[in-house]
Amino acid sequence: MIAQPSITQADVAKAAGVSTASVSRVLNRSPLVTPNVRARVEAAIKALGYVPHEAARALALRRTHVIGAIIPTLNNAIFAAGISALEVAVRERGYTLLLSVSNYDLEEERRLIRKMIERGVEGMMLVGNDHLAESFEELRSAGVRHLCAWVHKKGAPAANVGFSNAEAMTDLVDHLVWLGHRKIGMLAGLTATNDRARQRVLGVRERLAHHDLRLPDEDVIEIPYSIRAARRAFPDVMARGVTAVVCGNDVLAIGALFEAQAMGLDVPGDVSITGFDNLNLSSELNPPITTVDVPGNEMGKTVAMALIDAIEGDCDVESHALETALLVRGTTGPAPDANAA
Numbered sequence: 477m478i479a480q481p482s483i484t485q486a487d488v489a490k491a492a493g494v495s496t497a498s499v500s501r502v503l504n505r506s507p508l509v510t511p512n513v514r515a516r517v518e519a520a521i522k523a524l525g526y527v528p529h530e531a532a533r534a535l536a537l538r539r540t541h542v543i544g545a546i547i548p549t550l551n552n553a554i555f556a557a558g559i560s561a562l563e564v565a566v567r568e569r570g571y572t573l574l575l576s577v578s579n580y581d582l583e584e585e586r587r588l589i590r591k592m593i594e595r596g597v598e599g600m601m602l603v604g605n606d607h608l609a610e611s612f613e614e615l616r617s618a619g620v621r622h623l624c625a626w627v628h629k630k631g632a633p634a635a636n637v638g639f640s641n642a643e644a645m646t647d648l649v650d651h652l653v654w655l656g657h658r659k660i661g662m663l664a665g666l667t668a669t670n671d672r673a674r675q676r677v678l679g680v681r682e683r684l685a686h687h688d689l690r691l692p693d694e695d696v697i698e699i700p701y702s703i704r705a706a707r708r709a710f711p712d713v714m715a716r717g718v719t720a721v722v723c724g725n726d727v728l729a730i731g732a733l734f735e736a737q738a739m740g741l742d743v744p745g746d747v748s749i750t751g752f753d754n755l756n757l758s759s760e761l762n763p764p765i766t767t768v769d770v771p772g773n774e775m776g777k778t779v780a781m782a783l784i785d786a787i788e789g790d791c792d793v794e795s796h797a798l799e800t801a802l803l804v805r806g807t808t809g810p811a812p813d814a815n816a817a
Contacts, residue, residue, distance in 0.1 A: 483526050491520035503590075527593060527618045541571045543783055544597035544620075546588050548580045548604075548670070552701060552727060554753040554772055555603070558625070561776025562601070569784050571598075580669045586611045593618045599783035601625055605632045606671040621786040621793050625779050626672060626770075628797045635793040637779050639800050641672045644768050645679030645722075647802040648750055651766075652720050653687045656811035657748060660684065661695040661718035663709055663728045673698075673724050676752065680722055699728070706731025711739065719747060719811040726751035726758045729765050733807060744809030754803060763806025771798045 485503075489496045494513055501509045502517040509517075520526075543566045547555045563573045574592060578585035585602070589611050592600065600615055600622040607624075612633055615622045623635040652660060662680055665673030681691040695716050699705040706728040713721055714736075723729035729751030736743050743749055743763060751758055751767035758765040778796050786793040 483524050487524060488517060488520045488526050491524060492516040522613070522617075525617050540596035540598055542574055542595065542597045543571050543599040543601070543780070544574045544576070544592040545601040546576045546578050546585055546592075546603070548578055549701070550577055552725065552753070553755050554725070554770060557772035558776040561773040562780050565777045565780030566784065569780065571784060580666075582606070582608050582611070582669075586614070589614055593620060598787050601779050601783065602634075604671045605629060605634075605636070606669070607633070621783055623779065623782055623793045623795075625775055627675075628795065635782065635795045637782055637796045637798070638775055639770070639798045641675035642679030642682065644752070644800040645676055646683050648722065648768055649680055649683035649687075651802060651804060651808065652722070652748060652750070653684075653689070655748065655808060657720040658689060658811070659716075659718045660689070660691065660720045660722060661713040661716050662691065662697070662722045662724070663706055663713060663732060664696055664698050664724040665701050665728075666698050676724055701725055701727050703727060703731035703734065707735040707738075710735040714747065719813065720808070721747060721749050723749065723751050726753045726755040726765060726767055729767065729807070730757065730761065733761060733765065743807050746812055748808040748811075750808060759805065766805045766808040767803050769801045769803050771800070774798055
């Protein structure tokens, strides 16, 4: 149910048995609020379907033509490409984009969602399918059309615009196996806070099983998405006796390549390295990185169309599946201990 403008903080305070000042402190995430008071206020907010008055007034009295987007980080250039395309597409439809960064913190993301609702966003893009149930509930209660991008999975809690991160690993694993690699390790992102990273590990593991090969847990090293972290972890994964290292994104692959060269290893003669995302830099390195191309520009445009079509058509947001593609470059070659046909 969309909250009505007649529901005020005073109504919430009365239902929760607290002062309006306490309600305000809860809404602003003040550390001065006790857990008991916070729980009572949040229960009253949910029961009444209350949305802070700025958003309720904007949604009830006029169209704001504002789309919100929350991304996990600004350190990955792949988000920049998608957001740039999204901004252009929403502007062409007469809308404005409001952008925030959660830094992979789901509680912070929930706070940002609430702030954007207060500012009257009509649509919202999140990244991935891992989000607090309360975040989705607040978006639904406020009547904000929303979707999750960079993913496409059946049974997801919201509409998806993107690709299957697990299936995207299929061609890459097949390529390495065809080259004769039988012992493959992985530098992955932190899977506990990133469903895309988790699905990429799952995709590698399942496709290797298709070839009667294994990816043991000890051959997967989870690290933050940074070149430095990849350089530090690369010797550890090489100590596992692998002949190929699959990296969760191009940032990790770049770090792995730099460290391999610093160790005096030939890439791909001694070890093959792969990435994911197809950052612009990846094709300019020596050797250029074999990677999975992600349709960032197409995704940004499709997100804009899906949200705005749902807003203007007063209907549910539709999911859209996009395709990835393997780009074979110079960092992959025959396994050093096999002559691949």
